[in-house]
Amino acid sequence: MKEYWIQYKRQSQAEHKASFPTFWRVWSSHYSFMRFRSTSSHAQCSECVKHKALISSLADHLNARKVQQDLLYTHLQAQFRDRSCYWRMRGLARARGLDVVCIQDGIDQSKFIVPRTSLMRAKTFEGFMRPKLHLVGVIAHGRHVAFYISEPNIPKDSNTSCEILADSLQRLAVAGVDLSACRVTLQADNTCREVKNGILMRYVASLVSDGVIGSGRLSFLRTGHSHEDIDQLFGRVASFIKLKVRTALTxxxxxxxxxxxxxxxxxxxxPQRFVVKLDSIRDWRGWLSEAMPVSLKGIGGPGAPHVMHFCRRVDAGLLLQREATMFELRLALVRPLCA
Ligand SMILES: [Zn+2]
Known part of the structure; x- marks a missing residue:
């Protein structure tokens, strides 16, 4: 808890900052219902692990230890500021204005092994190969929650991510959202295989260029600190499957x-909920590579926090110097977003 108090002191703009006993008293009286997860199966941030290991090994070198502590807290503050940007966008989306924010991620496949039955504990089935289903969750903040389940033979790649984004946008349009006026943000983790790649960038650029959405954004938190509300939802799904689903054969x-x-x-x-079974996926990759042979290199290091923003020249306040149909892909890399 002392670590959180030190972070609060560094973060707070107030002139008089609360002492640790006051911080502790307020925490236990107002926020005692909040619980910290004891252990996590996810990989930890390498930067955090490095600083923590150095801090624990520098017990006899107080100055060096203090420098490492400062570096760790600076890093934690930076990731908190990245996260605050996502929370701000989420708040705007929940107000149901012109901001649409979808967060998308895949759940741990080990929860969705078929067949799921107590009979599989028998020695006879010891060597039985059981396929793992893929499950992707999407929270369109202020709009809907959707789960997309697919068989193991459908790859979890950029094609699937395009298909899911297209389906999410279609459901928003059916619900009456005027996407052509909206600022659409897709938040995801740093997995290059799924969302953080040139195919998704081309797809969002084409949506903006064709006027399907007002402007588009692909947003990623830094590696090791990308877990958000969607992962908390997955935790609830996992508990539900473990406690309530005894048998699932298909x-x-x-x-x-x-x-x-x-x-x-x-x-x-x-308020809206969808569960979608993905039986097949279209070849978005082939179509987008052919339709938009633009080089989209230069995303930078895979671990850095990135926001890729796509808008039309006219919306960016620039004069059109060519035909109106020649909308230019504008790719803005904002890195880091709010450092
Ligand atoms: Zn870290």
Whole structure:
């Protein structure tokens, strides 16, 4: 808890900052319902692990230890500021204005092994190969929660990510959202295989260019600190599957289980719920590479926090010097967003 107090002191703009006993008293009286996860199965941030290891090994070198502590807190402050930008966008999206924010991620596949039944514990099935289903969750803040489940033979790649983004946007349009006036943000983790790649950038650029959406953004938090509310939702899905789903012999049984889960889900900001079975995926990669042979190199290091913003020249306040149909792809790399 002392670490959180030190971070609070560094973060706070107030002239008089609370002492540790006051901080502790307020925490225990107002926020005692909040719990910290004891252990996590996810990989930890390399930067954090490096500084923590150095701090613990520098017990006899107070000055060096203090420098390492400062570096660690500076790093934690920077990731908190990145996160604050996402929370701000989420707040605007929940107000249901012109901001649409979707966060997309895949769940740990080990939770969705088929068939799922107690009979599989038998020695007879010891060497039985059980396929793992893919599950991707999307929270369109202020709009809907959607789960996309697919068989293992459908790859988790940029094609699937394009398909899911297209489906999410279609559902928003059907719900009456005027996407052509909206600023659409897709938040995801740093996995280059799924969202942080040239295919998704081309797809969002084409949506902006064609006027389907007003402007588009691909937003990523830094590696090791990219876990957000979607992961908290996945934790609830995993608990539900573990406690309530004793038997699921096919992917359809998991679809029914997820539909049951979404009916019980208490997320007042997102009243609509969808569970979609993806049977096949279109070849977005081939089409986008052919339609837009633009070099999109220069994303930078895979671990850095990035926001790729796409807008039309006319919306950026620039005069059109060519035909109106020749909308130019404007790629702005903002790195880091708010350092
Ligand atoms: Zn870190």
């Amino acid at each position: 992917s359809s049984d998991f679809v029914h289980a997820l539909e049951e889960f979404t009916r019980q889900l208490d997320r007042p900001f997102e």
